[in-house]
Amino acid sequence: MKRIVYGTLDGLNKAQINRIENLYNLKSPPEYILSRQAAIEIVAISRDIRRQIGLLLERNGKVICVIAGEPHRIVIPVTPDFQPGPGRLKGLRCIHTHLSHEPLTRDDLTDLALLRLDYITAICLNADGTPGPVYSAHILPDPKADPYRILPGTSLDHLNIDCQSQIFELESELSQHNRQHSPGTSRENAFLINAATQEVNSAHVSMDELKELCKTSRINVVGKAIQQRKKIDPKFVVGKGKLSELIIKAIQNYATMLVFDRELSPSQIRSITDFVEMKVIDRTQLILDIFAKQAKSSEGKFQVELAQLEYMLPRLITKNTAMSRLTGGIGGRGPGETKLEVNRRRARERITRLKKEIKKIRKQRTQQKAMRNRKALPVISIVGYTNAGKSTLLNTLTQSNIIAANRLFATLDPSSRRLRFPRDKEVIITDTVGFIQNLPKELLEAFHATLEELEQADVILHVIDISNPRYMQQKETVDQLLNSLNLNKIPTLYVFNKMDLADLENFDSPWLLNQGIVISAQKKSTLTPLVEKLEAMV
Numbered sequence: 001m002k003r004i005v006y007g008t009l010d011g012l013n014k015a016q017i018n019r020i021e022n023l024y025n026l027k028s029p030p031e032y033i034l035s036r037q038a039a040i041e042i043v044a045i046s047r048d049i050r051r052q053i054g055l056l057l058e059r060n061g062k063v064i065c066v067i068a069g070e071p072h073r074i075v076i077p078v079t080p081d082f083q084p085g086p087g088r089l090k091g092l093r094c095i096h097t098h099l100s101h102e103p104l105t106r107d108d109l110t111d112l113a114l115l116r117l118d119y120i121t122a123i124c125l126n127a128d129g130t131p132g133p134v135y136s137a138h139i140l141p142d143p144k145a146d147p148y149r150i151l152p153g154t155s156l157d158h159l160n161i162d163c164q165s166q167i168f169e170l171e172s173e174l175s176q177h178n179r180q181h182s183p184g185t186s187r188e189n190a191f192l193i194n195a196a197t198q199e200v201n202s203a204h205v206s207m208d209e210l211k212e213l214c215k216t217s218r219i220n221v222v223g224k225a226i227q228q229r230k231k232i233d234p235k236f237v238v239g240k241g242k243l244s245e246l247i248i249k250a251i252q253n254y255a256t257m258l259v260f261d262r263e264l265s266p267s268q269i270r271s272i273t274d275f276v277e278m279k280v281i282d283r284t285q286l287i288l289d290i291f292a293k294q295a296k297s298s299e300g301k302f303q304v305e306l307a308q309l310e311y312m313l314p315r316l317i318t319k320n321t322a323m324s325r326l327t328g329g330i331g332g333r334g335p336g337e338t339k340l341e342v343n344r345r346r347a348r349e350r351i352t353r354l355k356k357e358i359k360k361i362r363k364q365r366t367q368q369k370a371m372r373n374r375k376a377l378p379v380i381s382i383v384g385y386t387n388a389g390k391s392t393l394l395n396t397l398t399q400s401n402i403i404a405a406n407r408l409f410a411t412l413d414p415s416s417r418r419l420r421f422p423r424d425k426e427v428i429i430t431d432t433v434g435f436i437q438n439l440p441k442e443l444l445e446a447f448h449a450t451l452e453e454l455e456q457a458d459v460i461l462h463v464i465d466i467s468n469p470r471y472m473q474q475k476e477t478v479d480q481l482l483n484s485l486n487l488n489k490i491p492t493l494y495v496f497n498k499m500d501l502a503d504l505e506n507f508d509s510p511w512l513l514n515q516g517i518v519i520s521a522q523k524k525s526t527l528t529p530l531v532e533k534l535e536a537m538v
């Protein structure tokens with residue numbers, strides 16, 4: 001860090017400023033919280049300027065940051081060189097003055113827990129300006145206990161507490177806990193957060209799905225919370241106080257990232273990442289990340305990259321560490337404005353290039369389709385919520401081998417197979433990318449071309465997983481998307497899948513099942529009525 005004084009020096013004279021700047025020269029032995037001499041000096045300065053003074057000390061006792069505060073608080077600056085890893089502390093302790101006999105405040109303790117400080121200490125001033133009681137607190141490693149311990153007040157004579165070895169001991173306990181809490185080596189631990197303004201129930205449903213998305217993305221979920229409130233907080237989604245509480249809980253549970261179950265606006269990402277030194281991503285980024293990992297064809301890859309860039313462009317100014325991971329290559333971080341500007345320009349250029357490439361591939365496909373049309377084979381398109389069993393159905397119907405898996409978005413690239421009906425009629429049957437509620441608009445745009453192909457379908461097979469308790473919402477999400485793509489005029493057949501897992505005797509909406517055909521996509525024998533119906537439809 002530079003040797004500048006953080007906070008405000010307004011209204012101080014030259015001599016006072018000099019004295020404050022000189023605090024950088026004080027060195028404390030590592031076993032002392034702060035050397036006695038340094039403690040006396042910050043108390044004297046505080047007395048003189050009637051404001052708090054704060055210091056950040058490295059473990060070896062070196063002052064790396066001097067803060068001139070206000071009468072009742074100091075603001076600890078961002079220290080990017082001291083990012084605590086999971087199971088670690090920050091490597092910095094904060095010592096500051098309190099102008100009266102006030103123990104550690106809520107803000108002090110929140111700073112301790114949020115920033116993962118090694119120690120926080122307040123040295124109080126007596127009414128006559130001499131050094132008074134000293135209060136300290138440190139983090140506690142047990143996720144089930146309080147996040148920190150407040151030590152009994154002492155005095156300036158007891159600053160020699162073997163601070164360094166205490167911190168090392170604490171940190172080794174923390175890292176032991178951390179090992180227990182992160183079984184997979186490279187896996188992230190996520191804490192999920194959202195706010196609900198209306199019905200909490202649907203917020204829970206959505207969060208369950210977010211959990212599934214995390215699983216697909218190989219992220220552990222270590223906790224979640226939904227705050228009910230009248231309005232979404234424009235800066236932090238949940239209230240600021242609630243957010244600190246949740247972050248502390250997340251840190252206690254060894255979370256390495258926060259995932260918000262909604263799309264964060266650029267300014268929300270900025271305020272939240274300014275507030276917390278942890279990776280922060282939103283639902284959209286998570287879905288984009290899954291798509292990016294799953295895309296196989298060059299068209300699919302281009303489409304996902306386009307969606308990622310469109311999502312990122314307005315957010316490039318943030319210091320969000322998640323960006324670089326999700327975008328590979330074009331980092332959202334940069335030392336100065338110029339680098340970010342270059343990145344923006346590069347991003348825009350790349351967007352133009354990608355759009356061209358996608359258009360080219362599209363054109364080739366239209367030509368292929370024209371050839372297919374010449375053969376005049378009817379097209380049946382399978383759509384449905386992600387994980388409904390679309391690919392499995394295509395596989396069983398046509399004895400093929402495309403990837404079907406119990407994870408969200410197993411299929412991204414559309415694939416087509418021929419299906420020959422018993423009476424020798426032939427059709428093309430296509431599998432598509434699954435739908436999900438709140439599909440990011442960038443993805444929808446990027447995949448618009450793929451989805452547009454559904455227009456060519458003669459029949460749409462809408463697969464619904466009736467073993468999923470959320471089947472009704474899922475069906476509605478897909479119906480709405482089909483509507484918005486103007487596909488509601490194409491003859492559509494509902495296919496209720498996974499009958500083997502559903503309790504049909506006690507099914508809660510039996511009338512629905514009459515509107516389509518009930519199958520188990522894994523069992524060919526259950527598909528006969530479906531095949532007959534399809535043959536009649538085309």
Ligand SMILES: Nc1nc2c(ncn2[C@@H]2O[C@H](COP(=O)(O)OP(=O)(O)OP(=O)(O)O)[C@@H](O)[C@H]2O)c(=O)[nH]1
Pocket residue numbers: 384385386387388389390391392393403404405406407408409410411412433434435497498499500501519520521522523
């Ligand atoms: N028990 C049972 N499982 C099924 C059935 N049909 C599909 N599955 C399973 O459900 C999971 C999802 O199947 P997929 O065919 O990959 O689903 P999808 O709709 O293509 O999913 P995405 O491509 O991710 O959108 C897989 O684990 C399948 O084995 C069924 O009739 N019964």
Ligand SMILES: [Mg+2]
Pocket residue numbers: 390391392403404410411431
């Ligand atoms: Mg699939």
